[in-house]
Amino acid sequence: MKIPKVILVGAGPGDIELITVKGMKAIQEADVILYDALVNSDLIKKAKATTKCIYVGKRFNKHKFSQEEINQMLVDYALKYGTVVRLKGGDPFVFGRGGEEAAFIENQGIETEFIPGVSSALAVPSSQGIPLSKRNISESFWVITGTTSNGEISKDIILGSKSNATLVILMGLRNFSLIMNEVKKYRHKHTPFAIIQNGTLPNENIIIDTVNNYKNVIDTIDYSAPGIIVIGDVIAEHPAFLDEDIQRVLDLAY
Ligand SMILES: C[S@@+](CC[C@H](N)C(=O)[O-])C[C@H]1O[C@@H](n2cnc3c(N)ncnc32)[C@H](O)[C@@H]1O
Structure with a gap:
């Protein structure tokens, strides 16, 4: 008789080697895995042949299952099969609805365990050599959603723009113009920004420019790929920023 249990596991930002050792062990021992759209499918191949692997992802509001159905599936599969791994992109508690799922499962009296993941908010800029904090340049960074549940941009983008913090905006590409319009009101016009798509994966892509040129x-944005927007002077650390700036100067001169 197996004891029902659900483990919320962070799969990391994309590169399969960026999952934790503990997360990988949970995948290899799971009876059932429910996984999301941004989870690297090669991770699923690490499960036992007998593990039931179910895709429950959604992208651009196209849902295979509603959140309520996913919550219920986690409970039902744990009761029927034993250990269920709920595998989520990045870290389950960073814009991942991990808290809602955990609350539902715990309310049903089922044991839960949490295995943190490497969030794209940190790993994607880092993989490009962009420091989110830097002595004398940026004393903090804000991780903000670019799209709230009603589709609008978060008011925290305005608050963050008024600060000197590095802004890391997830789920913001479809509201890119609205976001940059707000940022432009409060930051100097040469403030650099970066859009990094498919971060930590072989097809990773970066676009760098300044706020006034957004x-x-x-x-050039690929709206079908996941991407984050990073805004702040720390981006001047990236070699592409220098190259592009030099190019602009040459363009002006000739
Ligand atoms: C629903 S949120 C989930 C975030 C996730 N829990 C985390 O900690 O990374 C999905 C958003 O994360 C960002 N994202 C996730 N993986 C990414 C990647 N490999 N490259 C760029 N952005 C990524 C994108 O902004 C995407 O729209």
């Missing part, structure tokens, strides 16, 4: 990059 309209130039709108057509």
Whole structure:
């Protein structure tokens, strides 16, 4: 008789080697795995042949299952099969609805365990060599959603723009123009920003420019790929920023 249990596991930002050792062990021992859209599918291949692996992902509001159905599946599968791994992109508690799922499962009297993951908010800029904090340049960083549950941009983007913090905006590409319009009101016009897509994966892509030029990059964004927006002077650390700036100066001169 197996004891029902649900383990919320962070799968990391994309690269399968960026899952924790503990997370990988949970995958290898699971009876059932429910996994999301941004989880690298190669991680699922590490499960036992007998493990039931179920895709429950959603992208761009296209849901295979509602959140309520997923909550119920976690409980039902744990009662029927034993250990269920709920595998989520990045860290389950960073814009991952991990808290809601945990509350539901615990309310049903089922044991839960949490295995943190490497969040894209930290790992994606880091993989590009962009420091989120830097002595004398940025004393803090804010991780903000670019799209709230009603589709609007978060008011925290305005608050963050008024500070000197590095802004790390998830789920913001579809509201990119609205976001940059707000940022422009409060930050100096040469403030650099970066859009990093498919971070830590072989097809990772970065776009770098300054706030006053944000309209130039709108057509180069791949709206089908996950991406984060990083805004702040720390981006001047990236070699592409220098290259692009030099190019702009040359363009002006000739
Ligand atoms: C629903 S949130 C989940 C975040 C996740 N829990 C985490 O900690 O990374 C999904 C958003 O994370 C960001 N994201 C996740 N993986 C990414 C990646 N490999 N490259 C760029 N952005 C990524 C994108 O902004 C995407 O829209």
